[in-house]
Amino acid sequence: MQTYLVGGAVRDRLLGLPAGDRDFVVVGQTQDAMLACGFKPVGRDFPVFLHPRTGEEYALARTERKSGRGYRGFVVDADPSVTLEEDLGRRDFTINAIAEDDSGRLVDPFGGVRDIDARVLRHVGPAFAEDPLRVLRAARFMARFASRGFSVAPDTMALMRAMVDSGELAELVPERVWQELQRALMSQTPSAFVRTLRDCGALAVVLPEVDALYGVPQRADYHPEIDTGVHVELVCDMAASLAPGDALIGFAALTHDLGKALTPARVLPKHIGHESAGVAPLRALCDRLKVPAAHRQLAEIGCREHLNVHRLFELRDGTVHDLIARSDGFRQPGRIAQLALVCEADKRGRAGLAGCDYPQGPELLRLHAAALSVRGGDLADSGLAGPALGAALRDARIDAIARARAVARA
Incomplete structure (x- = not known):
């Protein structure tokens, strides 16, 4: 059985990156032969198998022929006569079309190693356009x-x-x-x-809602980068720095300013009410892409509340409580820490402001913790019930926020 390590595992090793999943291609074999060797079939659209001992993926060498529109319109040929070079030739980019045999020898018919050295992302061939x-x-x-x-x-x-x-x-x-x-x-x-x-x-x-942000100006005193699309790029990268690998924070960062694309030209570069205006395009985007509920919910909170968090030190105690409640911070406490990160990414995702402090973040967490310290059970002996109990709990939490602020000012 001729097997070769292929794809990302080879590419990442050549880039000096940590090893991830290893995928192999098998040349000159049939599905029956793989089954006879104990491999477990898992491929639905083409012949992929799991190694009986390591669990790593082994796919038969194959070619693909365009048969219709879209990314599913392909006919797959996994005949034993398909060569390694033919299999590599169906791949997307040259940096992903490198194979390595058991002895460590590289098979690189499309110049992937050269493109890794040159730091170029290049398509393998014209078949790229078929998908x-x-x-x-x-x-x-x-x-x-x-x-x-x-x-x-x-x-x-x-x-x-x-x-x-x-x-x-x-x-x-x-x-x-x-x-x-x-x-x-x-x-x-x-x-x-x-x-x-x-x-x-x-x-x-x-992502037409995001594309619409480019060319939309903002006030230079708040946004030195001026262009809203450029601002969103900076916010996304800042979110990736503050919360590496967290797509929840990243999606909220990407979509927090969608309302600015709807600002009437006569009031630019101001964006009064863009927070509430952004909710409708955000929901449309989420509906279209079937975005998971957790991402959708945090993104909507970030869109609606980011200016309120920026103004945290100006808000009244009751307003702070209601911000936390609207963000579902009492039922899902983790939401407030996430919101604080999104807002920090927004503030620091501006030209020349990446290194600025964002005291609103830790202050929001501190006030949230104070409010969380008051629980409904603390009012069990009050004799209150229903709406009256809810109002008393709100008042007690607002008092806790006020006391926390007083301690900070003392």
Whole structure:
């Protein structure tokens, strides 16, 4: 059995990155032969097996032929005559089309090692254009590798633009778009995902609510970067720095300012009421991409409340309590820490302000802790019930917030 380590495991080793999952390709074998060797079949659309001892994935070498629109319109051929080079040739990028044999020898028919050294993301061949999902994969790889100096090859970017113009991205199912977006938000530089999609025209197709932010001006005294789209890029990268690998924080950061695209031109560069205005496009985006409830809920809280958190020191004690309650901070206490991170990313995601302090974050957590210290059971002997008990609990929590502030001022 001829087996080769392929894909990300080879690429990441050459980049000096920690090893992740290892995938193998098997040349010259049949499905029956794999089963006879004890491999467990798991592939639904093409022959993939799990090793009986290690559990690692082994796929038969295969080719793919376009048979329809979209990323599912392919006919797969896994005949034993398919060569390793033919299998590598169906892959997306040259950096993912490198194989390694048992002795450590690299098989690199498309110059992937050269492109790793040059920090270039380049498509393997013209078949790249047959799968519209690869446009999003290119953007997602840029989110992961832009910080290492990678850029998209000009000919690859031109091909991606042609794919967008063809209209095939409309064939992508929402779950796959969300999957790529989520993985990008968990990467080191999510802004590169957004920027790559915008450069090829795909952002207006898959995330039109975000694309609409570009070219929308903001007040330079608050936003030295001025352009709202640039601001969102900075906020996404700041969120990735504050909460590495956390797509919940990342998605809320990406969508917190969607309302600014709806500001009437006559009032620009001010954005009065953009927080509430942003809820409708956020919900539309979430409905379209079938965004999970946890991401949707935090994003809506961040969209609606971020200016209130920025003004925390000006808010009355009762207003602070109601902010926490609206954010579901009494039933789900973790929400407030998440909200504080989103707001800090917003404040520091501005040109020249990345290193600024954000005292509102720790203060919100401190006041939240004070309010949480008062529980309904503390009023059990009051004889109150129903709405009266709820009002008394609110008053007691507001008192706790006031006492916490008084201690800080003393």
